[in-house]
Amino acid sequence: MAKKFNANDLKKVMADDAQLTRLFFIMLGSFILMCILVPDKFPTWNNMKSMMFQFPEIGIFALAVSLGMLLGGIDLSVVSVGNISTIIAALLMNKLVEGGMNGGLAVVIGCVVAMVIGCICGTFNGLLIAKLGIPAMIATLGAMEVFAGLGVGLTDGAAIFTPEAYAFIGAGYIAGIPVPLIIFLVVMVIFTIFLQKKTFGMELYLVGTNRKAARFAGISTDMTIIRTHMAGGLLAAIGGIILSSRVTSAKASYGSSYILQCLLVAILGGINPNGGFGKVPGIVMAILTLQFLSSGFNMMRADSYFKTFIWGFVLIAAMIINYYGDKAAEKKKRAAAAAKRAAEKAAAAAENN
Amino acid sequence: MKKLFKTHETYVALTVIALCLVIGIINPVFFSAPNIVNLFRNATVNGIMAFALMMGIIIGGIDVAFPAVAVCSMYLTTKTLESMGYDGPVFIPILAAALIGTLLGLINGLIITKFDLPAFIVTLGTSSLYHGLLVWLVGSKPVNRLEPPLEAFGKMEIFRVTNDTTSAALPWTFVFMVAMALVVWFILNKTMLGRTIFAIGGDRTSAERAGYPVKRTIVFTYTFIGMAGGLAGIIHAIQSQMCIPTDLMGCEMMIIAAVVLGGTTISGGRGTVLGTCLGLAVITIAKNSLILVGITATWQRFVLGLIIVIGTAVSAYQALRASRKIAPVMTEEEEGGVVNG
Known part of the structure; x- marks a missing residue:
């Protein structure tokens, strides 16, 4: 009896979230496909390890894009926000280390500064969208040019190398687990809680579903939009930190192909581009699918x-x-x-x- | 006169004049005849794409695939001509490129309407689909020398201006931009098709209920943008006398900015050819003349970005204020305040 009940329960969950179920099988399918296509290289521990270092940054960028999409807009400036935050942080860290500061402390300060800049950039986007009424796509596209242009201007388009201690974030291990993966998991858990269990998430989904109704329900829609984009900016900075630390330098042109992949992850993960629908687990499964395919293609020298x-x-x-x-x-x-x-x-x- | 000051075009025109004056006062070279002719020459390819894209934005959509469409058309055409050693009339390759563009645009339009998907994401997807497929299958080796008919056409000049230091010519390819502007103006202002485009952009549901052929018109618009993309691609190849399959990619940002700066509302329903001309002027002048006022290449992207953000902010803020104004006006009318207009 109990067993039958469980089976029914599972069926109900699957029916409720047909999309997530479908996505799970797509993910499994792409994993198996790559295992069959590249049997000697794909299902190895080495490959698993390198994948764990690769997908967190795009995953976090994709979450930032998704936040914008949940509002019914989009955030195209994420990669450039990540770059400008880390460029300024890298310049600052190099100055601090030159001044004789302990490397570890400089890195902590650098990361905090990067995240603060990310928040400021996100708030800038939010203000453009909420207070001036620029459609999110155009606002973030313009902001992307501004941030990327600022990055090019500050660095002359060259890469800024980061202090040695900084590499730990992108290449280190804590208790045998890659640091980027830990950051990714923490970010995903926090945002799942915020989106599903907190008022902030509720308001975000409501504004995304119907802005006018949300306003009549007493939600300050402007504030929700600004806050969401601020969170997006923070995520973009975190993604940028992982990216720059993995390649031990910051540059304005890094990740130029990421924006399409981020959108792909968001759409594949079931985020509705018209706003209001989509969940974090979908994004996680979508980024894994993308990583399996990407790694597999790389092994086939595509x-x-x-x-x-x-x-x-x-x-x-x-x-x-x-x-x-x-x-x-x-x-x-x-x-x-x-x-x-x-x-x-x-x-x-x-x-x- | 009062009406003149209310239109968005007036503000953009004032911006253009101010921009010209500032640049011209800092560096008088800006006002030299060759520089001005060069500006017109440089606007040609962008203009062809901008006028067509404007229709897509008026209808309430967007297209970011046209650079990829342009590259596909120009590269496939020039590559084919190269392999067959073409020596016929020049209009056939131009037609062929426009046809390739039309086909790719049609695919965009069909995907968008058939599955009711957001145009931005669809065209971003097809953009990388088209470009990836092209370079993967055909390769990325540039066509360094165009076939004689195209080369000769690129060197045909409408007129040439010379001063003591430089000389510049306006090529016949410029005619294509003028023609595109006229065609778009005609469609938007003189045909039922144009009324339908404005109606759909203003309120799609109402347009559907009023019996306009909504889906067919949307498919037409994306097909038209594809055609313009193909045309712009081959013109770009003719003007630069070579064909590099990574050229033009990424130019969509500037074109969208030109259209939006020109007062076309991104949510649809409003836009004029004159406005787009002026928006195009702002972008072209800014892009080509920042170097004249001593803004180095490294800071150009930043300044351009600022111009775009400020320009779109001004036009969006005006729209926002206008929409807030409508509400009280309507209540006044209900109270019987308005008798005769």
């Missing part, structure tokens, strides 16, 4: 333009699949409602008799 093509293709395909998935779910819902109505009618008729 052309980088082949990868560009595949990302575009997967992005379009994912949206089309979601379209049919939503349609099927709606059909099912309607059928269920009709059946319920019919049953009620029958019951009423029986009662009358």
Whole structure:
């Protein structure tokens, strides 16, 4: 009896979140596919380890893009925010280390400064969108040019090398676990809690679903938008810190191909680009899928333009699949409602008799 | 006269004049005839794309795939001509490039309408799909020398101006930009199609209920942008006398900025050819003349970004203020305040 109940329970969860279930199988499928295609290199501990270092940064950037999308907008400036934060932090850290400061302390100060700059950049985006009424896409596209331009101007377009101690963040281990992975997990857990359990998340989803209704419900929509973009800026800075520390330098042009991949992760992860729908677990599964495919293609020595093509293709395909998935779910819902109505009618008729 | 000061175009025109005066006072070279002719020459390719894109933005959509479409068209065309040693009339390759663009644009339009997907994300996807497929399959080796008909066409000049230091010519390719502006103006202002585009951009649901062919018009718009992209691609190749398959990629930002600066509202429903001309002027002048006022290449991107943010902020803020104004006006009307207009 108990066993049967469990099976039903699982079925219910799967039906409730058809998208996450679908995504889980896509992830599993891409993993198995790569195991079959590159059996000697893909399913190895070495590969698993290198993947654990690679996906956290794009995962965090993708979460930042997703926050914007949950609001019904988008945040295209994430990578440039990450770059400008780490460029300024790197310049500062180098000055501090030159001045004879302990490397570890300088790195801590640098990271804090980077995150503060990320927040400021995010707030700038939020103000443009909420207070001036610029559509999010245009605002963040313009902001991207400003931040990237500032980065190029400050560095002459060259890479700024970071202090030795900084590399720990991108390449170190704590208790045998890669540091980027730890940061990734902490960020994802915190944001899952904030989005699903806290008022902030509730307000964010409401504003994303229907801005006008949210305002009438007494939510300060402007404040929600600014706060969300501030959080996005913070995430962008964290992603930038991992990226720059992994390559031990900061540069304005790093991660120029990331924005498409971030969007891909967000869409594949079930974030609705019209706002209001999407969950963190989806993003995690989507970034893993992307990493499996990416690593596998690298092992097969695929052309980088082949990868560009595949990302575009997967992005379009994912949206089309979601379209049919939503349609099927709606059909099912309607059928269920009709059946319920019919049953009620029958019951009423029986009662009358 | 009062109406003149209310239009967005007036503000953009004032910006253009101010920009010209500031740059010209700091460095008088700006006002020299060759520099001005060069500005027109440099605006050609961007202009072709901007006018078409404006229609896409008016209808309430966006397209970021047209640079990729342009690259596909120009590279496929020039590569084919190179391999067959083409020596026929020049209009056939131009037509072929426009056709390739039309096809790719049609694909965009169909995906967007058939599955009811956000245009930005779809075109971002097809952009990397098209460009990735092109370079992966065809390669990235530049076509260093165009075939004689194209080369000759690129060197044909409408007129040439010379002063004591430099000389510059306006090529015949400029005509394509003028033609594109006229076609877009005609479609938007003189045809039912244009009314439909404005109607859909203003309120899609209402347009649907009023019986406008919404989906068909949207597909047409993206197809048209694709066609313009193809045309812009081959013109770019003709003007630069070579074809590099990574050129133009990333220019979408500037083009969108030009259209939005020109007063086309990004949420759709409003936009004029004149405005886009002026927006294009701002972007072209800023991009080509910052060096004249001593802003070094490293800071150019930052200054351009600022111009874009400030420009869009001004136009968005005006729209926001206007929409806030509408509410009280409507209540006044209900109270019977307005008798005759």
